[in-house]
Amino acid sequence: MPEYLLEVNNISKSFHGLAGAKQLILEEINFKIKSISKDGNIISILSPTNSSKTELLKIISAVEKPSGGEIILLGKKFEKPTGEIVLIPEKPSSFPWMNVKQNIEFALGLNNKDQVKQEKINEIISLVGLSGYEEHFPNDKSLGFRFRISFARALVVNPKIILIDEPLKNIHGETKKEIITLICSLTKQLNLTILISTANVNEAISISNKIILMNSHPGKTIGEFEIDKTQNLQEHTDYFISVKHSIEKSFK
C-alpha cells in the first residue's frame, strides 16, 4: 500500500476574466494525506472566504481540470471521476425528484453494485440516521436532512476520500452539533478519510486531525498543522488557544 493516500502536487488554476486578462485563482497547492489504517482521518483545508477552496475540491475530485499540477490517488494519477473521490458540494445536492432511497440507489447504480444493493442501502441509511425516512423526498426538509442524504450517497460507493465543501457553513445550533458528531463518529467507525474545506478556525481545530492552511488571491498552501487528538479540544483550553494562535499567526 502506498504511503500516501492522496498527493496534491503543485496544483494551479487560472481562467480568463471579463477583461480577457488571465486570472490566477490557485497557485502551488501542495499537500499529502497519509494512508491511515484505523480510526479514520479528517483533514481540513482552512482559508479565508473567497479563496477558491471550492475550486480546489472540484479539482481534487476531478470534476474540474487544473491548469497545472496533478492529483495522485494511491500512487496513480487521478484524472477522471470514478467514485473513488466523492465531492459533497456546499449547497444541498440531494436530488429533489428522488426520495432518500432513490438518491442512494442512484450512486450504487452508477457503480454496478446491484447485488449488495438492498442490504448496503439499509445499512447506510441507518448509519446516517435516516431510518424511517426512506420514502421521504428532500425538497421540504432541513439542510441537515439533505446533508445526511448527500453523505449517505457518498458513503454507499465506498470512496477512498470524501470531500465536503464547507459542511457547516449555513447550519446552526443543534443541527450543527449533530452534523459534526455524524461526520466524526462515522469517520472513526468506517475508517474514512474526509477532506473538509472551511473558513472557521474553531471548527477546523475541533474536528480535524490535520489542518492545511491556504492563503487567498490566489489560493496557495502556506502550512500544515497536526492536531493532537489526545489533548482536550474544547474551546478556551490551553492547547486549543495555542493552536489557534499559531494558525492565526501563519495567516499574517
Place this chain on the structure above:
Amino acid sequence: MRLKKNPVKNLHKLLILYFFLWIILFEFILPVNNILPKPSVVLLSFSALWNDYKLPVNFLSTVGAIYISLALAYIIVWSIKIYLIKSNHFISDFLLSLHWFSNFIPWIILGIFLIYWLPSSEYIKYIFVFLISFFFIIVHLKQELRNVKKEYIESAISLGADEKTISKKIIWKSIQPQLFNHLITLHFQLWSLAIIFEFISGGYGLGNIYRRALEYKDISAIFTITIITGITIFLGSQLIKYLKNKFYHWSFV
C-alpha cells in the same frame, strides 16, 4: 390591495357572480340588445350548435389538434432529450434567435403560409400546432438548461456518472417542473393560434364555427362556443397541472 395567495376560491365566487349578473341583466333588464345574448337563447343555441354547426366534429378537431400535437411534440422532445441537452451552442443560438424573431413576426403567419402551400389538407392544422409546440418546448428547454443547479451535476460527476446519465437522470429531471409551467402557458397560446388558423383556413374546428356564426351574425352561438372553449381550456390547463403535480412535484429550495 394585496392579492391573496390562493385566488381560486375568489375566482369561483366571481364567476358565479358574473353568471348571475348576466342572467339578471340580459334576461330581465335588457332582453333585447346587441351586446350579449339572453341566457334562455343561449340554452336554445346548444341544439343549433350541435346540429347546424356540427359542434362534436369541430370541437374534437380543435381539441385533437391542440392536445395530440402538444403531446406528440413533448414525446419527441423527450425521446431526443439527450441530444438536445448535449447539443452545441450553435443550435441553441439558432433556436433562440428564431424565438427573438418571432416577437416581430406573429406565428399565425406560418399558418397562412401552410394554408397557402397545402390548402386542401385537413392535417395541416396538426402540423401547424405541432411545429409551434415543438419549437417552443425546445426553446424553453434550452432556456431552462441555464438554470440547472450545478451542485447536482458536480455531485453526480464525482460519483462517476457519465454524460448520458447526467443528461437523462439529472438535467432532464431537474428542468421538468419549469418546462411544465411553460407547457401550461404554451397551451393557452396554442388555443388562440389554432382558432385563428381554423378561422382563416375554413376547415374543421371551433374557429370555423366562429367564422360561420359571425357570417350569420349569430351572437348566441358565438357566446355559447366561447363558454365551451373557456371551459375546455380551463380543463386542459388543469390536466397539465395535474400531470405536473403527479410526476414532477418537486420544487427547488
